[in-house]
Amino acid sequence: MSENKPSVSRGRKFSGVWIIPLLAVAIGAWMVIHTALTEGPTITIDFKTAEGLEAGKTKIRLLNHQIGLVEAVVLKPDVSGVTATVKLEPEAKSLLREDTRFWVVRARVGAGGVSGLGTLLSGAYIEMAPGSATAKRKAFVGLEEPPLTPVGAPGLRLTLFSDRAGSIGTGNAVLYRGYEVGRVEATAFDTKRKKVRYDIFIDAPFHELVHSGTRFWDISGISVNASADGIKVKTGSVETILLGGVSFGTPPGVGARNPVADHAEFTLYGSYEETLENPYQHGAYYVVSFRQSLRGLVPGAPVEYRGIQVGRVERVLIKELAAQGMKGDNDPIPVLIYLEPGRLEIPDSEDSVVALRSDIEQAVRRGMRATLQTGNLLTGKKLIGVDYYPDEKPAELGSFENYTTIPTVETGVDLLQTQASALLKKLNALPLEEVVAGASKAMASADDTLIVLQSTLGSANTVLSGADTVALTGELTATLQKMRFVLDGFSQNAELYKNLNASLRSLDATLNNTKSLTRQLSDKPNSLLLPASNEPDPIPRAKQ
Amino acid sequence: MSRPATAAERGLASCHLCLKLASKDLHQCPRCGSALHLRKSASLQRTLALLITAVVLYLPANILPIMVTDQLGNSTESTILGGVVLLIQLDSIPIAVVIFIASVMVPLGKMLVMFYLCWSVSHGPPVSQRQRTVLYRITEFIGKWSMLDVFVVAILVALVNLGGLLVIRPGGAALAFAGVVMVTMVAAESFDPRLMWDQMEKSDE
Numbered sequence: 001m002s003e004n005k006p007s008v009s010r011g012r013k014f015s016g017v018w019i020i021p022l023l024a025v026a027i028g029a030w031m032v033i034h035t036a037l038t039e040g041p042t043i044t045i046d047f048k049t050a051e052g053l054e055a056g057k058t059k060i061r062l063l064n065h066q067i068g069l070v071e072a073v074v075l076k077p078d079v080s081g082v083t084a085t086v087k088l089e090p091e092a093k094s095l096l097r098e099d100t101r102f103w104v105v106r107a108r109v110g111a112g113g114v115s116g117l118g119t120l121l122s123g124a125y126i127e128m129a130p131g132s133a134t135a136k137r138k139a140f141v142g143l144e145e146p147p148l149t150p151v152g153a154p155g156l157r158l159t160l161f162s163d164r165a166g167s168i169g170t171g172n173a174v175l176y177r178g179y180e181v182g183r184v185e186a187t188a189f190d191t192k193r194k195k196v197r198y199d200i201f202i203d204a205p206f207h208e209l210v211h212s213g214t215r216f217w218d219i220s221g222i223s224v225n226a227s228a229d230g231i232k233v234k235t236g237s238v239e240t241i242l243l244g245g246v247s248f249g250t251p252p253g254v255g256a257r258n259p260v261a262d263h264a265e266f267t268l269y270g271s272y273e274e275t276l277e278n279p280y281q282h283g284a285y286y287v288v289s290f291r292q293s294l295r296g297l298v299p300g301a302p303v304e305y306r307g308i309q310v311g312r313v314e315r316v317l318i319k320e321l322a323a324q325g326m327k328g329d330n331d332p333i334p335v336l337i338y339l340e341p342g343r344l345e346i347p348d349s350e351d352s353v354v355a356l357r358s359d360i361e362q363a364v365r366r367g368m369r370a371t372l373q374t375g376n377l378l379t380g381k382k383l384i385g386v387d388y389y390p391d392e393k394p395a396e397l398g399s400f401e402n403y404t405t406i407p408t409v410e411t412g413v414d415l416l417q418t419q420a421s422a423l424l425k426k427l428n429a430l431p432l433e434e435v436v437a438g439a440s441k442a443m444a445s446a447d448d449t450l451i452v453l454q455s456t457l458g459s460a461n462t463v464l465s466g467a468d469t470v471a472l473t474g475e476l477t478a479t480l481q482k483m484r485f486v487l488d489g490f491s492q493n494a495e496l497y498k499n500l501n502a503s504l505r506s507l508d509a510t511l512n513n514t515k516s517l518t519r520q521l522s523d524k525p526n527s528l529l530l531p532a533s534n535e536p537d538p539i540p541r542a543k544q
Numbered sequence: 545m546s547r548p549a550t551a552a553e554r555g556l557a558s559c560h561l562c563l564k565l566a567s568k569d570l571h572q573c574p575r576c577g578s579a580l581h582l583r584k585s586a587s588l589q590r591t592l593a594l595l596i597t598a599v600v601l602y603l604p605a606n607i608l609p610i611m612v613t614d615q616l617g618n619s620t621e622s623t624i625l626g627g628v629v630l631l632i633q634l635d636s637i638p639i640a641v642v643i644f645i646a647s648v649m650v651p652l653g654k655m656l657v658m659f660y661l662c663w664s665v666s667h668g669p670p671v672s673q674r675q676r677t678v679l680y681r682i683t684e685f686i687g688k689w690s691m692l693d694v695f696v697v698a699i700l701v702a703l704v705n706l707g708g709l710l711v712i713r714p715g716g717a718a719l720a721f722a723g724v725v726m727v728t729m730v731a732a733e734s735f736d737p738r739l740m741w742d743q744m745e746k747s748d749e
Contacts, residue, residue: 015586017734020727021596057620121616462633 011167040068045102045126045273047142052106052124059125060086060102067128084142086126096138097131102421103143115146145170148185149201155182156207156260159284160216160246161190162268167220167244175219175247178237184246193380198268200246202269211257212349213250215275216268221246223271251275257304258347280342284353286360287317288370288384289332292410296382297372303337305386311339313384320401332408334400336382337370360397360406367392368376368408552742557582569696584736588662594731595658601723602651609715611697616708621715624693646692647721654728655692657683665739675730676740687729696723 047053053073068088076083089098106124107116119125129147148171150157164313165187174182182202191198201208221241223234235241246268250257269275294316303311309382314336319332341356342348362366367390375383387411398405410418520527551558557568562576573580611622622630624647631640657679666677697718704712 015589015593021593021600024597024600028604031604177545387681393685 038129040090068160098135099131161195166218280340283340296380359538450541586734590734599725605720608717610717612713613709650690
């Protein structure tokens with residue numbers, strides 16, 4: 001028994017129970033690794049305010065599917081806004097592009113409608129619009145307003161500039177012949193250009209309607225126009241009356257219709273009529289300087305090339321001239337003009353403007369000059385003409401401030417005026433006194449001549465009062481007496497007169513007989529040849 | 545000073561199952577036939593292994609959310625410590641204290657005590673066996689109460705289910721926490737307290 005005495009078994013060195021913690025660690029490690037491998041990206045989004053954003057609660061959604069959570073919201077160091085740190089699901093990793101956009105969806109009540117009502121109960125969330133750019137990004141700036149057009153939607157994005165802010169607001173319709181084809185995405189004021197800027201989007205099939213000749217105008221509200229034809233009231237749709245809108249079309253006379261690229265810039269006109277008045281969008285500024293009076297030259301006055309309008313006067317640069325400091329009393333006054341190539345049936349584009357500039361440079365060498373002309377003699381309205389003056393000395397383009405200057409000449413009425421004054425000056429310079437002195441000398445000699453003439457007349461008088469002249473008068477009287485005696489022979493009691501009277505009377509009777517013969521001949525010209533018919537005259541009778 | 549002889553010194557082992565005292569030379573209990581061991585076999589190893597498992601499980605139990613509340617499609621996840629902090633912010637300090645003690649202090653304390661006991665049995669100074677015994681008793685007693693959290697979550701999940709309005713779901717931490725409690729209970733069970741006394745008796749000799 002003692003030989004095979006069993007000792008207390010201590011078992012194996014390591015118990016199998018160690019598998020349990022190893023398993024736990026293994027599972028834990030796998031979970032950690034899995035989480036680390038599938039962890040989504042962390043991004044930051046800057047917002048103006050943290051309204052509705054709550055760390056750990058606010059979600060990021062895409063198509064209403066949660067793809068992340070706001071982890072922290074902190075103020076920016078310069079207190080210009082807040083930065084939300086967002087943890088995204090791994091599936092959202094590929095959606096983070098350069099142009100990915102984020103905005104906070106809250107309940108919004110606006111003229112365009114009510115949106116985001118669901119967020120009243122569930123709280124605001126951040127919506128994401130995936131981008132399509134290739135560049136990746138981790139820090140974003142959130143939009144303050146939800147974008148109206150989804151990213152990647154087919155269409156055309158354009159920028160309109162207007163001198164005056166109408167009642168057009170974000171979300172307003174863009175109409176083509178009254179049909180909604182797009183919308184205004186954003187409005188802003190461009191401080192550099194000092195113009196109101198509208199970003200609009202034209203939806204896909206309609207963006208082909210836009211070309212370089214397209215003009216945009218404001219159709220907000222109601223346009224009332226009273227004229228001799230009556231009162232004209234023009235309105236858009238009810239929506240555009242209440243909210244405002246933009247319409248576009250091609251005014252007649254706009255030639256070139258080149259396709260436009262995304263983000264092309266257009267001018268927004270106040271009304272359709274304005275698009276007709278100023279249908280050109282591209283042009284070049286030039287300066288012309290004149291020594292003449294600029295009275296009658298108003299902004300908007302035409303600039304003509306041989307009578308064809310090619311541009312208009314912008315303004316007189318008197319301020320700039322004064323700023324430069326006037327040197328003499330006869331400094332030419334610069335006038336800013338704006339030339340539009342579109343007026344010459346050249347495509348209305350920047351390229352044409354470049355071409356125009358080089359053309360003008362060439363033309364000036366060949367003698368092209370600008371002149372100040374009177375357009376209307378009654379009103380004194382002036383215009384600026386451009387033409388070739390081959391006699392002029394060759395000249396080059398100059399510059400004033402930042403503008404190019406075109407050399408000028410004086411012509412027309414103004415030239416006449418100048419020439420007239422030059423003539424007067426010459427007249428003034430003539431030696432009149434010498435002429436007068438000469439003339440008086442001539443008068444004195446004429447006096448002598450007259451005295452000679454008087455003596456000649458005296459001798460003529462003596463000739464007339466001579467005896468021969470008196471005898472001539474007596475003979476003349478005798479001749480006249482004889483003449484009276486002859487005439488007395490023709491008086492009424494004279495025999496000759498009576499005979500003459502009887503002859504006249506017999507001639508008269510003969511003529512009376514001839515009258516009846518003539519009548520018969522005119523009634524019946526053949527009566528001299530044929531016998532007169534004795535047909536009785538027809539007697540009218542009563543009807544039986 | 546003489547002390548009463550122990551069963552082990554007499555060559556007697558107690559059956560694990562029926563507690564019959566039998567000679568340790570016998571391989572099997574003469575009554576119930578189960579294997580006879582002088583002490584629980586590999587007690588320290590088992591206890592340590594389970595304790596380490598508990599520690600591993602304790603991490604997700606505190607990091608992961610224990611409860612997910614879906615309120616009108618807006619889900620809120622809450623962790624144990626997050627809940628304690630929230631209760632303190634809501635001025636419910638007594639409840640916060642209860643939850644903190646039951647969910648954080650107790651499991652943590654239990655694990656630390658067990659580690660201490662395992663260490664002291666093999667390496668510690670054989671002086672404070674009474675203190676160790678007290679510690680062991682406390683561990684055994686409070687162990688069952690640390691399931692409080694899991695129970696609360698289980699009841700809430702069962703009670704609060706109002707369709708889309710309000711739904712409470714258990715989070716991953718609930719499972720891990722239940723695991724911690726159970727593993728520590730098994731660990732306490734597999735620890736043989738006689739090892740403490742053995743050590744004292746050895747030092748007495």
